[in-house]
Amino acid sequence: MYSLCVRDHTMIAHSLRGEVFGPAQRLHGATYVVDLEFRRPELDQDNLVVDIGLASQALRAVLATFDYRNLDKHPDLRGQNTTTEFMARQVFDAVAARIAAGELGESALGISSMRVKVQESHLAWAAYDAELPV
Amino acid sequence: MYSLCVRDHTMIAHSLRGEVFGPAQRLHGATYVVDLEFRRPELDQDNLVVDIGLASQALRAVLATFDYRNLDKHPDLRGQNTTTEFMARQVFDAVAARIAAGELGESALGISSMRVKVQESHLAWAAYDAELPV
Amino acid sequence: MYSLCVRDHTMIAHSLRGEVFGPAQRLHGATYVVDLEFRRPELDQDNLVVDIGLASQALRAVLATFDYRNLDKHPDLRGQNTTTEFMARQVFDAVAARIAAGELGESALGISSMRVKVQESHLAWAAYDAELPV
C-alpha cells in the first residue's frame, strides 16, 4: 500500500458540553495541525498516489470552512461536541466528497482509504481512518 | 476507525544481555517518550474515543512504575532484556489491565485496540500494536 | 551562559482588533506551546540553572491563568490585542514576578535573563527575551 500525506492547519474556538470535559466546557480554542494521508494499492501512470497540488488545495479548502471560526456557531456543527476526533471525521468526510466530485482529478478515484490526523498540542492528537467507497 | 493519542515520558537505566547488543551491554539509560493510542470504531455519546484526562492519568501511573528506575532491578522485569520493543509491550499490558479494571471509565470498554510507541532517540522508536479482548 | 528550558501549553480563545488582522478579527482560538528558557552565567552549587520541578510548576501556574479561557474577557488583558508576541511577554512578566517572590527557590535569584517562546502552529512562533532586574 502506498501513502501520500499533506499537512495544513486551522485555528478555531469552541466549547464542549458534558461534565467529562471539565474546564474545557468553557469557551476556549485550539490550533489543529492536520495531516491528510491518501492510500492506494498501486500508483497511477505518473507514479503518484494523488496530485499533491490538488490534494493540498482540497485540504486548504476544507479547513477554510473552519478557519478563525467559533465552531459552536458553525451551521454544520450545531449541537455536536466538536472534539478533536470528531473534527478528524469532519475533515475526512469533506475531502472524500471532493474526491467523489472529481476535484482531486480522475486518477484520485483510485484512492482506497484515507487517514486524517489532527494534532491539538505537543501531547495529544486524534485521527479518523477509513476506506473510501469504490 | 477513530484514534486518540496521548504522550508522556520516563527516564530509566538498564543494561542488555547478549553479544548482539554490543556496547549496550554496559549499564546505560534512556529517555522513553511514549505515545499511547486508543482506537475504536465508533465514538461514545460525548464524541470521544476515551476521556483524555483519565487516559493521561493512566499513562502517567503506568510510567511512574518505571520513572527514575534501574530496570535491571525492577521486580516485574527480572531476567528480561528490556529492549524498547519489549517496554512498549509492558506499557500496553499495564494500560490494558487498567481499562479492564474500569479505571478509564465505563465508556473505555468500547476501545477495540491500542498502539504504544516508544521513542528512544531522534533516530529510533519501537511500538506494540494489538487488539483488546472484548 | 547556561540555559535550562521547560515546555508546557495552554488552549485559549480570543479575537484581534484592527484591519491588519483580517479574518483573525473573528472569535477564534489557538494552542500555545510555550518554551520557557532560564539563563545564568554560572551554575548553582547543585550544577543547576534552576530547580526544574519548581520551574515547571511556575510555568504551569502561569499558564493556568489562561487555560480554557476567552482572552477577550480576561480581567488582566482587557483592551489589549492578545497577539502571540504579546502573550509571550505576559508569561515572561508573570514568571519574573514569581522568581522575585522566591517561588522558584533562593538559587533562582541568580537567573540573569529569560526567553519565552510561544508556538502557535507548525508555521509560526513568537518570543520575548529580556534580562531580569538584579
Add this chain to the structure above:
Amino acid sequence: MYSLCVRDHTMIAHSLRGEVFGPAQRLHGATYVVDLEFRRPELDQDNLVVDIGLASQALRAVLATFDYRNLDKHPDLRGQNTTTEFMARQVFDAVAARIAAGELGESALGISSMRVKVQESHLAWAAYDAELPV
C-alpha cells in the same frame, strides 16, 4: 504486532516528467528523511524485532546508492518518475532483498512486514507498506 523503526536521510537531485508536476518538471532536488519500520508478531529470543545495528547499516547502504546523485541519471531508475512514493518503494525493495540475503541476521527472517516513510518537507511525506514474502 511489534515494530522497530530507524531513521536516516539522503539528498538527491531529479526532475519529474508530465504536466501534473508543474514547476517540478525542472531539475531540482530534495532531502528525503527516511523512516524504516520493521514488524513481526513475536519478538526473537533477545526481545528484539531486528538487530538495530544491522538495520541501520542496511538502511545506510541502501540510501548510499542515492546519496548526492541526480536520480534522472541513476542506472536503476531510468525512465521512471522518481516521486517520493516511488522512492519509498525503491527503498522497501532494496531492504527486503538484503533481509532475504541474510544481511540483517537469521532472526530477521521473522520479519513479516515493513513500512518505508519518506519525508520530503515539513508539509509532505509518502510511504510504502507491505508484507514480506514468507
Add this chain to the structure above:
Amino acid sequence: MYSLCVRDHTMIAHSLRGEVFGPAQRLHGATYVVDLEFRRPELDQDNLVVDIGLASQALRAVLATFDYRNLDKHPDLRGQNTTTEFMARQVFDAVAARIAAGELGESALGISSMRVKVQESHLAWAAYDAELPV
C-alpha cells in the same frame, strides 16, 4: 526583545566546488525548511512585531526565486558555493531589501534585526543573524 518567526520551504538542486565537499561535489539537491525571525525592542500599536501575513508573503516571494531551480545556473548565484549558510544570507538580504522597500508595511521599519535559519535535514541546519540598518 520581541520575535516573530514564520516558516516556509524550497526544494533545489546544486553542486559544491572544492575537495572539502567530498561527494557533495556531485549534482544533488536539498529541501530547505526556512525559519525567518524578525526582532524589535517594542511592539507596534497593534501589539505586533510585523504583519504576519505580509511576512509570510515576503518569505514566499523570496523562496519562489529558488523553487525547483538548479542553483548552479541561477543568475544571481553564479560562481558561488551555495552552502546552506550562504543561502541563509541570501534569504536575509532579499527580505531586508523588501522591508526597506516598504513591502512589509510602514511598521516593519521598526524591525531591528533578523535571523534566517535553514534546516537541510533532521541532523543539520545553518543560520544568518544580523541587525538591520536603521
Add this chain to the structure above:
Amino acid sequence: MYSLCVRDHTMIAHSLRGEVFGPAQRLHGATYVVDLEFRRPELDQDNLVVDIGLASQALRAVLATFDYRNLDKHPDLRGQNTTTEFMARQVFDAVAARIAAGELGESALGISSMRVKVQESHLAWAAYDAELPV
C-alpha cells in the same frame, strides 16, 4: 553572524545527589539529543562556517566518551552532579579543545562562539553558549 549546527545523541545512566533532585537521586538514565552550533562573523573561502564532516566527527568522538556509560563512574566526572546543563558544558569544552588542536581544520580557527543544546525529553533541554578564545 553565521551558524552551522549538527545533531547527534548519546544514551547514559547516572544519579544526582541532593534533595533538590527528588526521585532523580536514584540511578536512572537519559537519551541526550545534542545540537552543536558553531558561529563566526564571516564565512571561509568555501562559504562554510566549518567542514560539516569534521564537525560531525568531532561531536561523535566527544559523545563516544559518554555512550552507554554510567556517568557516576566516569573518570572525568567523579564527584560532579551530571545535570543536563553541566553535560552541555562538558561537550562544549571537549569540542573547543578539538578545535584548538586543529582537528576541525585550519579554517575552524575562525569560529568565534559555540552553543551546545542538550535535549533530555520532549519537555526539557539545557544549553551552554560561550565565546571561544581567540
